[in-house]
Amino acid sequence: MEEIRTDVLVVGGGxxxxxxxxxxxxxGADVLIAEGDLHLGGQLVKQSHKFFGSxxxxxxxxxxxxxxxxxxxxxxxxxxxxIMLNTTVSGYYPDEKLVTAMVGEEExxxxxxxxxxxxxxxxxxxxxxxxxxxxxxxxxxxxxxxMNVYGVTPGKRVLMIGAxxxxxxxxxxLLQAGVEVAAILExxxxxxxxxxxxxKVRRLGVPILLRHSISRAIGGDVVTGAMVxxxxxxxxxxxxxxxxxxxxxxxxxxxxxxxxxxxxxGCKMKYVPFLxxxxxxxxxxxxxxxxxxxxxxxxxxxxxxSAAMIEGRIAxxxxxxSLGFKVSSENFEGCHARLHNLRAGEVGEKxxxxxxxxxxxxxxxxx
Amino acid sequence: xxxxxxxxxxxxTEERPGAVMPPQDxxxxxxxxxxxxxxxxxxxxxxxxxxxxTGAIMPFADINxxxxxxxxxxxxxxxxxxxxxxxxxxxxxxxxxxGLALMKLPYEMLPSPAKGDRVECLGRAGENVCLGxxxxxxxxxxxxxxVVHVSVPADKVNDVRAIRVV
Ligand SMILES: Cc1cc2nc3c(=O)[nH]c(=O)nc-3n(C[C@H](O)[C@H](O)[C@H](O)COP(=O)(O)OP(=O)(O)OC[C@H]3O[C@@H](n4cnc5c(N)ncnc54)[C@H](O)[C@@H]3O)c2cc1C
Numbered sequence: 001m002e003e004i005r006t007d008v009l010v011v012g013g014g015x016x017x018x019x020x021x022x023x024x025x026x027x028g029a030d031v032l033i034a035e036g037d038l039h040l041g042g043q044l045v046k047q048s049h050k051f052f053g054s055x056x057x058x059x060x061x062x063x064x065x066x067x068x069x070x071x072x073x074x075x076x077x078x079x080x081x082x083i084m085l086n087t088t089v090s091g092y093y094p095d096e097k098l099v100t101a102m103v104g105e106e107e108x109x110x111x112x113x114x115x116x117x118x119x120x121x122x123x124x125x126x127x128x129x130x131x132x133x134x135x136x137x138x139x140x141x142x143x144x145x146x147m148n149v150y151g152v153t154p155g156k157r158v159l160m161i162g163a164x165x166x167x168x169x170x171x172x173x174l175l176q177a178g179v180e181v182a183a184i185l186e187x188x189x190x191x192x193x194x195x196x197x198x199x200k201v202r203r204l205g206v207p208i209l210l211r212h213s214i215s216r217a218i219g220g221d222v223v224t225g226a227m228v229x230x231x232x233x234x235x236x237x238x239x240x241x242x243x244x245x246x247x248x249x250x251x252x253x254x255x256x257x258x259x260x261x262x263x264x265x266g267c268k269m270k271y272v273p274f275l276x277x278x279x280x281x282x283x284x285x286x287x288x289x290x291x292x293x294x295x296x297x298x299x300x301x302x303x304x305x306s307a308a309m310i311e312g313r314i315a316x317x318x319x320x321x322s323l324g325f326k327v328s329s330e331n332f333e334g335c336h337a338r339l340h341n342l343r344a345g346e347v348g349e350k351x352x353x354x355x356x357x358x359x360x361x362x363x364x365x366x367x
Numbered sequence: 368x369x370x371x372x373x374x375x376x377x378x379x380t381e382e383r384p385g386a387v388m389p390p391q392d393x394x395x396x397x398x399x400x401x402x403x404x405x406x407x408x409x410x411x412x413x414x415x416x417x418x419x420x421t422g423a424i425m426p427f428a429d430i431n432x433x434x435x436x437x438x439x440x441x442x443x444x445x446x447x448x449x450x451x452x453x454x455x456x457x458x459x460x461x462x463x464x465x466g467l468a469l470m471k472l473p474y475e476m477l478p479s480p481a482k483g484d485r486v487e488c489l490g491r492a493g494e495n496v497c498l499g500x501x502x503x504x505x506x507x508x509x510x511x512x513x514v515v516h517v518s519v520p521a522d523k524v525n526d527v528r529a530i531r532v533v
Binding site for chain 2: 049050051052053054055059060062163175176178182183186189190191194195196197198199200201202203204205206207208209210228242244306341342343344345346347348
């Protein structure tokens with residue numbers, strides 16, 4: 001079997017992975033990006049809204065445009081970066097330092113990298129309720145993929161569950177696609193996403209019902225509606241459920257890191273609610289307890305593309321530096337400062353606390 | 368379904384830091400209008416400042432700060448209206464005349480309205496506030512965020528925040 005060799009293997013071609021690849025390659029390392037999807041960009045390719053953040057991280061630019069800018073940056077790296085699309089990394093064997101991957105559905109390959117940056121992103125959470133297996137119940141990611149990648153609307157009238165940034169933004173994108181949003185339900189007493197995202201859909205007439213949730217989906221063969229209930233302080237249903245007519249129920253109830261490969265690699269992990277799942281311990285340059293593996297982006301805690309890109313740059317530089325390539329300490333300092341600034345405010349508080357609980361001073365012991 | 372007009376659900380109910388109306392004196396006289404920013408939550412975001420050509424949206428000490436405006440410098444150019452990812456900037460020109468004000472509102476829906484169209488003007492909770500006339504449609508950054516200039520009765524300036532093409 002063919003065994004592919006590379007200095008740095010980047011698993012996942014989202015904003016974190018592309019940033020890592022660009023930095024490692026511009027330091028001089030040979031980089032291979034393995035991406036399971038048919039295109040690079042990760043979540044960014046589905047984001048038609050303008051991003052928040054600072055100019056350095058392309059704030060005010062639409063997500064899919066940011067993906068294009070990152071792909072351009074990768075193209076500048078010439079032969080230093082090889083890209084394998086439709087290639088899903090399926091396993092890591094720490095003893096042999098061997099990575100296995102599926103190319104398409106038939107071909108199986110071995111990759112033997114000196115160092116790995118894991119940037120596999122996140123997967124969606126779902127919530128249980130009766131009839132949640134009816135056609136018409138979707139995760140927000142699927143709704144976005146249908147709409148923004150394939151140009152297909154999921155239905156005519158959607159009930160959105162969850163008023164975090166994803167629920168709010170996907171609602172806005174549905175409105176842009178001409179789909180009606182019956183309501184956004186949120187179990188908490190306040191929206192979880194940015195206030196301005198909520199204001200944007202509210203002024204277009206979408207009700208946001210706080211302290212509300214879905215109690216069941218209605219329908220025979222497909223979704224025709226949902227029963228919606230109010231919740232008390234303990235999140236128990238109160239009063240009579242109300243019926244909402246809709247043909248689509250969209251769940252936007254959170255993400256959790258896609259951390260399987262980190263487990264396989266034996267990285268030291270911890271469950272951190274503020275980071276939305278099990279995440280690895282890391283030093284400040286994103287190295288895990290396995291001295292061959294770095295990570296960046298949502299896989300090390302659910303955050304934002306802006307942070308994912310900076311973490312990716314740090315991880316890429318650090319992986320390259322460990323192979324003897326020259327990276328200036330100014331570059332590291334600049335990235336650390338930008339990351340610090342992004343997380344400095346109130347909305348960054350949970351991330352700050354979460355990250356500080358899994359950050360170690362160094363891995364000297366096993367490096 | 369009826370949702371209460373609460374701040375917690377994304378409806379501005381009163382002035383707050385980051386959501387302050389322009390000073391009346393200057394606003395009444397300033398041709399081109401002044402910006403209204405409704406960004407009352409500290410989030411890590413600053414394109415309003417970096418896109419402002421006159422420095423009216425003041426530099427952020429911390430990227431998480433809410434925007435602060437030096438109204439002496441605001442020209443009502445509406446670049447921030449086009450740039451703000453939260454669609455939280457609006458311009459209102461009270462000098463339009465005939466008891467009307469000209470509002471410059473961000474618009475990212477289809478179809479795009481055309482000059483002369485009558486559109487529904489919506490309030491912060493999507494309620495129908497009044498009809499307005501489209502006076503101009505621009506796309507300052509050529510990035511599909513349009514700025515729709517719509518004339519509305521001057522006393523509706525504090526209520527109108529969006530339009531619907533009917
Ligand atoms: C609706 C929505 C709106 C958002 N809005 C904003 C915003 O305004 N501002 C902001 O900063 N952020 C925003 N985000 C968040 C942002 O998109 C993510 O934080 C960011 O994409 C995370 O980057 P990542 O590279 O870690 O992961 P992803 O973008 O998820 O990329 C991971 C990539 O890895 C690939 N992959 C996974 N496993 C494997 C494997 N085993 N083998 C090969 N490839 C694999 C996936 O196919 C994917 O391409 C938004 C997200 C959503 C869903």
